[in-house]
Amino acid sequence: MADLANRLEIEDLKENLRAVQELLHRHQVVEGLVARQDMPRQDLVEQLVQKQHLAELRGKIERLHPADIAFILESLPLEERLVVWDLVKADRDGEILLEVSDAVRESLIASMDSEELVAAAETLEADEIADLAPDLPEDVIQDVIQSLSLEEREQLRSAMSFAEGSVGALMDFDMVTVREDVTLEAVTRYLRRLDELPGHTDQLFVVDRDQKLKGSLSLARLIVSDLEFEVGTVMIPELISFNPEDKADDAAQAFERYDLVSAPVVDEAGRLVGRLTVDSVVDYIRESSAEQVLAEAGLSEEEDIFAPVWDSFKNRWAWLAVNLVTAFIASRVIGAFEGSIEKLVALAALMPIVAGIGGNSGNQTTTMIVRALALGQLQAHYWRKLLKKELGVALLNGMVWGGLLGVLAWMLYDSKALGAVMTLAMTLNLALAAFMGVAIPYVQQKVGKDPAVGSSVLITACTDSGGFFIFLGLATLILL
Amino acid sequence: MADLANRLEIEDLKENLRAVQELLHRHQVVEGLVARQDMPRQDLVEQLVQKQHLAELRGKIERLHPADIAFILESLPLEERLVVWDLVKADRDGEILLEVSDAVRESLIASMDSEELVAAAETLEADEIADLAPDLPEDVIQDVIQSLSLEEREQLRSAMSFAEGSVGALMDFDMVTVREDVTLEAVTRYLRRLDELPGHTDQLFVVDRDQKLKGSLSLARLIVSDLEFEVGTVMIPELISFNPEDKADDAAQAFERYDLVSAPVVDEAGRLVGRLTVDSVVDYIRESSAEQVLAEAGLSEEEDIFAPVWDSFKNRWAWLAVNLVTAFIASRVIGAFEGSIEKLVALAALMPIVAGIGGNSGNQTTTMIVRALALGQLQAHYWRKLLKKELGVALLNGMVWGGLLGVLAWMLYDSKALGAVMTLAMTLNLALAAFMGVAIPYVQQKVGKDPAVGSSVLITACTDSGGFFIFLGLATLILL
Numbered sequence: 006m007a008d009l010a011n012r013l014e015i016e017d018l019k020e021n022l023r024a025v026q027e028l029l030h031r032h033q034v035v036e037g038l039v040a041r042q043d044m045p046r047q048d049l050v051e052q053l054v055q056k057q058h059l060a061e062l063r064g065k066i067e068r069l070h071p072a073d074i075a076f077i078l079e080s081l082p083l084e085e086r087l088v089v090w091d092l093v094k095a096d097r098d099g100e101i102l103l104e105v106s107d108a109v110r111e112s113l114i115a116s117m118d119s120e121e122l123v124a125a126a127e128t129l130e131a132d133e134i135a136d137l138a139p140d141l142p143e144d145v146i147q148d149v150i151q152s153l154s155l156e157e158r159e160q161l162r163s164a165m166s167f168a169e170g171s172v173g174a175l176m177d178f179d180m181v182t183v184r185e186d187v188t189l190e191a192v193t194r195y196l197r198r199l200d201e202l203p204g205h206t207d208q209l210f211v212v213d214r215d216q217k218l219k220g221s222l223s224l225a226r227l228i229v230s231d232l233e234f235e236v237g238t239v240m241i242p243e244l245i246s247f248n249p250e251d252k253a254d255d256a257a258q259a260f261e262r263y264d265l266v267s268a269p270v271v272d273e274a275g276r277l278v279g280r281l282t283v284d285s286v287v288d289y290i291r292e293s294s295a296e297q298v299l300a301e302a303g304l305s306e307e308e309d310i311f312a313p314v315w316d317s318f319k320n321r322w323a324w325l326a327v328n329l330v331t332a333f334i335a336s337r338v339i340g341a342f343e344g345s346i347e348k349l350v351a352l353a354a355l356m357p358i359v360a361g362i363g364g365n366s367g368n369q370t371t372t373m374i375v376r377a378l379a380l381g382q383l384q385a386h387y388w389r390k391l392l393k394k395e396l397g398v399a400l401l402n403g404m405v406w407g408g409l410l411g412v413l414a415w416m417l418y419d420s421k422a423l424g425a426v427m428t429l430a431m432t433l434n435l436a437l438a439a440f441m442g443v444a445i446p447y448v449q450q451k452v453g454k455d456p457a458v459g460s461s462v463l464i465t466a467c468t469d470s471g472g473f474f475i476f477l478g479l480a481t482l483i484l485l
Numbered sequence: 486m487a488d489l490a491n492r493l494e495i496e497d498l499k500e501n502l503r504a505v506q507e508l509l510h511r512h513q514v515v516e517g518l519v520a521r522q523d524m525p526r527q528d529l530v531e532q533l534v535q536k537q538h539l540a541e542l543r544g545k546i547e548r549l550h551p552a553d554i555a556f557i558l559e560s561l562p563l564e565e566r567l568v569v570w571d572l573v574k575a576d577r578d579g580e581i582l583l584e585v586s587d588a589v590r591e592s593l594i595a596s597m598d599s600e601e602l603v604a605a606a607e608t609l610e611a612d613e614i615a616d617l618a619p620d621l622p623e624d625v626i627q628d629v630i631q632s633l634s635l636e637e638r639e640q641l642r643s644a645m646s647f648a649e650g651s652v653g654a655l656m657d658f659d660m661v662t663v664r665e666d667v668t669l670e671a672v673t674r675y676l677r678r679l680d681e682l683p684g685h686t687d688q689l690f691v692v693d694r695d696q697k698l699k700g701s702l703s704l705a706r707l708i709v710s711d712l713e714f715e716v717g718t719v720m721i722p723e724l725i726s727f728n729p730e731d732k733a734d735d736a737a738q739a740f741e742r743y744d745l746v747s748a749p750v751v752d753e754a755g756r757l758v759g760r761l762t763v764d765s766v767v768d769y770i771r772e773s774s775a776e777q778v779l780a781e782a783g784l785s786e787e788e789d790i791f792a793p794v795w796d797s798f799k800n801r802w803a804w805l806a807v808n809l810v811t812a813f814i815a816s817r818v819i820g821a822f823e824g825s826i827e828k829l830v831a832l833a834a835l836m837p838i839v840a841g842i843g844g845n846s847g848n849q850t851t852t853m854i855v856r857a858l859a860l861g862q863l864q865a866h867y868w869r870k871l872l873k874k875e876l877g878v879a880l881l882n883g884m885v886w887g888g889l890l891g892v893l894a895w896m897l898y899d900s901k902a903l904g905a906v907m908t909l910a911m912t913l914n915l916a917l918a919a920f921m922g923v924a925i926p927y928v929q930q931k932v933g934k935d936p937a938v939g940s941s942v943l944i945t946a947c948t949d950s951g952g953f954f955i956f957l958g959l960a961t962l963i964l965l
Binding site: 026070072073076079080082193196197199200201202204205206207224225227228229230260261262263264266283284286287288290291294295297298299301302303304308310311312314315317318321322324325326328329332333335336337339340343346347350351352353354355356357358360361362365366368369371372373374376377380381382383384387390391394397398401402405406409410413417469 | 506550552553556559560562673676677679680681682684685686687704705707708709710740741742743744746763764766767768770771774775777778779781782783784788790791792794795797798801802804805806808809812813815816817819820823826827830831832833834835836837838840841842845846848849851852853854856857860861862863864867870871874877878881882885886889890893897949
């Protein structure tokens, strides 16, 4: 028993979530019963049962980590979400709002009045308030600013001034600084007075009187070193630092590559202005990889899976509209060859194969290149080499799959010429896919656009319209 | 100057990489000149220039972090990659092999003889050797095992016994342990004797004489506490621990949710067997999100962008083959309606629109559900609710886009009936897409398959064949 008490295993955590969900479900069932009996005055027993459930639920929730409560809120439909949200103690509202996804945050904020929102925001630190600010009403923000100290106001202003996706937007202000010329003994005494160090403090930053960064003293080093030494003799003078304007992507790569836990953020003059910690970086990595997956399917933002139909429609319509336009263009390409199809209706059945395989192959090329570009691994003088390789792969694919489909078409429609057209068209469309698969990310990068966005639609548009044109055009020339 | 010397900014790091690439490019140009002149005995001056370049390059490389060298190796074509690899000092080979991607690692290992490989592996720790082991020849592994201490052999055996994607495969053995009944003073003395703490040591693990985990003592707490206290009084008894068999995905979610830097790994009996650190977790998150992106385009593994054509073909063929089969089935569906198309050739031009938009819409539904499933946010009793919502979105989309396309078809072909068929077919195919978009991940999850794999192919297969069938079938019934 004692052994179990001091360990929180991942299964226990999952169990907690299940217990809350179970309680909610029961609560919902009871409410359902009450509603179904359609009584103006609820039965006393049932009222009691329900109150008991809610009390039990409140107890469970109180023992959960804010991130777990956020998780539960995200996995509930709106109505039940608000039941749980009401049970959360007001002083935890702020940290939970920070943890939930944007879509769910909106739904929670909409259920709170100004007073509650101000109270929630006041429990947070300046950099955290800055994260919430875009979702808060203007009057709430003004009230919150009033309640801050001068230093915190300055921090909030600074945190809100950096663009999303910059280091400045991710950094916090919880760094502990020391001077070069004090002894480790003095540092230790200073730290004891702090009582508790900010989370993720693996190192103290050494600064001069102008706040200029001079080096870093890790806690590990502080512990193993002789306390009579001065900070300047044991600190590490070389450390990786960021500028608030640096891209968060670059910072994330640096954290990954150099296995950092925290890193200083300095301004142009070399003054320490903030700190970046691995937990913000992990959150950032997760969020941006999720965004990428969603963007590839044309979901413009993270969708609350229980969002109303209308919200979902708005989140998805732009992508469908773009695809509709490209599909319509492809349809007009076919329309131009209606005469040929009328004469040889087999063309109608075979043409989607040519277009489809081109799209699949082109997307493989583009995916690989976009990834290399995102990692910064594609040097300018290798594009030509890459194009040659991709055209080689396309030719090989054309011979193998085009050849196979050619034989199938020949057997199905008993026409060698039709088979030959099929093989030739597939090879040409695969070559077009390879060329566009390299050219599209190349051009996007040249003109300063993110090659990850929209390249899949563009490549599919080319291989669809191009595939129909190549196949129907060749057939018209050769067969008719 | 002094200010600049103690800061490594992200731009400096990038500059280093550019300098090496520049040198390599020059080196390559010189080699090119030599080769083009086709002289059996190279000109002395050019030989000198080349040697100078190589010496300069070696100097640059020596100053780089192993992760940066790995990055450079990944961004070079094979030939140049091996030039750089030869310049790397042998004692750094091991750590660099750990950092590079699998495809590049294979190419580097292929260029080394057994002796070099054994020497490289011997510079690593047991858990790191386990990461390399799958790529090493059997005789090299045997030689390495011979060189290990008994404890290390046991660690290696343990690390290699856990499946990829488990916590056991990610953990290391660098944990520092202390007993409950010693004073912080004694702990501090003990740590000083260690001289240096292992990387990412933010806490010491408190164990009893049977290695059973009792709690955690963070370095921050050790520093701010009175040294006369015993470990047992200041340690935190509750901490999140993992089992080696736990899924790495769950561990990554826990690290993200609870902002961990390190966590203990304990066996069934509660004994401490290893440690998980945030740097391994970050690497894991990055790798699995990259794999997901690649898998969605049907790239079966991370591709070396400079791989030979044949290697690329092998990496991509399976996906193309699967898509070819589904495209062929769709083609046969069209084939069944050739008589209808012959009578009304407009059908051939319009049918890809119906199929295509269904695929786009179905993929949106599936992407959203797969993400919710991966996060564990979809409870069993909400599937029905979700299906209703998705069918609602499909109906709305059908009215809007189907209606628009219906009007376009009516105007293009001057046939109200054709327009009506278009609208009806699009609405039905969108409803099919919504149904399959929910049903496919639901079934995949029920039968224990990963819903992220293959759902996109399946949904597209349904909406293609289904779309052609619905549109051509309706047209045959209503128009002909």
